[in-house]
Amino acid sequence: MDATAITPALLRGWPLPMPTPDGDKEVRGHLLIIGGSREMPGAILLAATAALRAGAGKLTLATAASVAPQVAIAMPEAKVIALEETAHGGFRREAKDRLAPLAGKVSAVLVGPGMSDDAASCELMRNLLPVFANSRIIIDACAMNVVCNPSNFRFAQPVLITPHAGEMAHLTRQSKEAVLADPQGAALDAAQRWNAVVALKGALTIIATPDGQCWSHQGGNVGLAISGSGDTLAGIITGLAARGAPLEQACSWGIALHALAGEQLALRFGILGYLAREIPAEVPALLRHLAT
Numbered sequence: 001m002d003a004t005a006i007t008p009a010l011l012r013g014w015p016l017p018m019p020t021p022d023g024d025k026e027v028r029g030h031l032l033i034i035g036g037s038r039e040m041p042g043a044i045l046l047a048a049t050a051a052l053r054a055g056a057g058k059l060t061l062a063t064a065a066s067v068a069p070q071v072a073i074a075m076p077e078a079k080v081i082a083l084e085e086t087a088h089g090g091f092r093r094e095a096k097d098r099l100a101p102l103a104g105k106v107s108a109v110l111v112g113p114g115m116s117d118d119a120a121s122c123e124l125m126r127n128l129l130p131v132f133a134n135s136r137i138i139i140d141a142c143a144m145n146v147v148c149n150p151s152n153f154r155f156a157q158p159v160l161i162t163p164h165a166g167e168m169a170h171l172t173r174q175s176k177e178a179v180l181a182d183p184q185g186a187a188l189d190a191a192q193r194w195n196a197v198v199a200l201k202g203a204l205t206i207i208a209t210p211d212g213q214c215w216s217h218q219g220g221n222v223g224l225a226i227s228g229s230g231d232t233l234a235g236i237i238t239g240l241a242a243r244g245a246p247l248e249q250a251c252s253w254g255i256a257l258h259a260l261a262g263e264q265l266a267l268r269f270g271i272l273g274y275l276a277r278e279i280p281a282e283v284p285a286l287l288r289h290l291a292t
Contacts, residue, residue, distance in 0.1 A: 003184055003206060003216035006252050011290050016253060017244035019057075028057025029242030032106040033235070034099070034128075035113035035141070036063035037089045041071055043114025043141075046228045046276055047235030048075050051110070053280040054239025054254070055287065060106065062099055063114075064089070090117025096127040108136040108242035112143035113231040122146045133157060136241040136250070140234040147171055147194050155195045158210055160247040162234060164201040184214060197247045199237075201230070205255050207248060215252050220259030221271050228276030233258045236283060253290075260286050 004010065019027045031051055036044035044063050052059060059078040063071050068082035083095045109132045115121045125139065125146040137159040139146065144161055147153045148171060168186055169176040179186045179200070187200040187208035200206045207215040237254035241247060261282035265274040 001212070001214065003214040006207075006215050006217040006256050008256075008290055011253060011256060012292075014249060014252070015291065016055075016240060016249070016287075019243075026057060028055060029107040029239075029244060030058040030060070030105060031056050031108045031110065031238055031242035032060045032062065032099070032102055032132075032135075033110045033113065033238065034062045034083075034091075034095075034124075035111065035115050036061075036067060036071060037114055037116040038064055038066045038085070039089060039116065040114035041067040043228065043231045044071065045074055046231040046280075047110060047113045047238070048078060049277070050232040050235030050280040050283065051239035051242065052077060053283040054236045054243075054257070055284075056108075056239040056242040060102065062095070064091070086117050086120045088117040088120065090115065090120030091124050092120070093123060093127070095124055096131065099128065100131050103131050104134055106132070106135050106242075107244070108138065108238050110138045110140065110234055110238040112140035113234060115142050118142050118145050122149065129156065129159075136160075136247055138162065138234060138238050138241065138247075140230065144171060147196075153194065158195055158197055158247065160197045160199065160237065160241075160251055161190075161194065162199045162201060162230070162237075162251075164230070168200055184208070184216070188212065188214060197251060199251050199255065201233070201255075207251050207255070209248055213248065215248070217252070217255045217259065219256070220262040221266050223266055223269075223271045223274055224258065224262040224279075226274075226276055229258075229279065232276050232279045235280070256290075257283055257286050 062081040065082035072080040187206040191208040240250035
């Protein structure tokens with residue numbers, strides 16, 4: 001089955017949920033981002049900025065206690081929850097109890113940007129899945145390792161997982177060359193195996209669902225292959241999901257917006273040299289353009 005190409009025409013025919021003119025921030029969605037660490041506090045800031053630029057209304061960040069005050073100052077739009085850290089820079093298991101009061105209150109949850117300590121991240125991810133069963137969940141970076149143990153892991157309900165080819169090779173115990181040789185097959189197989197919406201990122205991005213639906217996107221430029229770019233993409237997708245878009249729609253729109261933002265930045269700065277932090281500011285105008 002051929003994948004459906006993600007084009008501006010497709011997106012215009014698949015409009016995002018829009019708040020009413022008198023809607024408040026709650027109507028636009030409350031999102032929670034769990035991530036960051038002592039060594040990578042910027043990742044959660046990139047994702048958070050992108051999520052708000054995508055139109056989400058309310059933001060809570062949960063990050064390492066060692067950097068939480070700085071994150072709160074850098075992101076005045078957010079409530080910031082400080083999580084105690086493991087010796088390796090991850091989050092202690094008590095993080096679940098700190099976050100549980102948000103269950104039923106957040107419409108979308110992103111886990112992973114800037115997190116450290118693979119073992120602690122996997123344990124936390126497993127514990128958070130039932131807590132936020134009624135939220136749209138997006139899993140990125142080292143939190144994706146939750147699918148590796150046990151080897152027959154399946155999500156109880158579909159989440160979105162966002163590996164690039166190297167990460168997919170690690171998660172599925174294949175070679176990167178095998179993944180790149182058949183990205184659509186790799187994404188579809190993983191989606192069915194894990195019961196997840198899988199976005200296999202790259203110059204050609206494939207989005208696959210557990211029931212066999214498939215979309216493809218080719219665009220952007222090599223300048224998007226830069227530190228922090230994946231964090232901004234995850235943030236855009238989560239912001240759209242918080243607004244009420246189903247995971248596959250939020251992902252399709254997010255991938256396209258991210259690529260178009262790179263094209264806009266390349267016109268001003270050149271293909272190489274623009275920064276991930278500059279991507280989110282392009283999103284509101286692109287959303288307006290694609291909606292017309």
